[in-house]
Amino acid sequence: MAAHAHKHHEPQGIDLTVAAQAALEKSGEQWTSMRASVFAALAGFDKPASAYDIAESVSKAEGRRVAANSVYRILDLFVGANLARRVESANAYVANAHPECLHDCIFLVCDSCGQTTHIDDDPVTRGVRHAAELAGFTPVRPVIEVRGRCAACEAQR
Known part of the structure; x- marks a missing residue:
């Protein structure tokens, strides 16, 4: 059995952000500056990140305090729109490397x-x-x- 039976293009960097924005807008939601900041922070982690990790990263980048509750709401939206995946056992999130493709992981x-x-x-x-x-x-x-x-x-x- 192949470990990667599902093959597709996985955008990175700005291409991933563009793909995420397109997927979110296709789902009927707006790509706001706060959502862009949260996605950029999430995509910048090399390991699953908690909402608190992301809130801290966005707070530092923007020079103002961002509440974890606000980040949780955005992450829930991202999971629903296939922009992020939740690692249940770690209560953490990863950016979906292929937001245009819906499948189980x-x-x-x-x-x-x-x-x-x-x-x-x-x-x-x-x-x-x-x-x-x-x-x-x-x-x-x-x-x-x-x-x-x-x-x-x-x-x-």
Whole structure:
């Protein structure tokens, strides 16, 4: 089974911001300066970030205090519009590297360093949805997280 069964273009930098703005506007929402700031902060983290991490980053960048509650509301909007994904076990968020593509994700979360890798494997996620349906459950947003150690941390053991 291929680890990355789902292939697509993953924009980075300004291209990711443009893709995120287009996806948000396509969902009927406005791309405000605050939403742009929150997305820029989120995309700037190399690990999942909490709303508090993002609020601190935006506060420093803008020279004014930004409340975590405001960031939570924006993050909820971003998750709903497919601009961000929530890493449930860490209560943290990552920018979706392909906001124009809607599918279920699998997160590999390193217990040592906190690094989180997102992989797409549509056959696995379809299997999870199918199993839920067979049990009489209607899956809305399956979250699959695998906890363990990343290759770098494992090599240091």
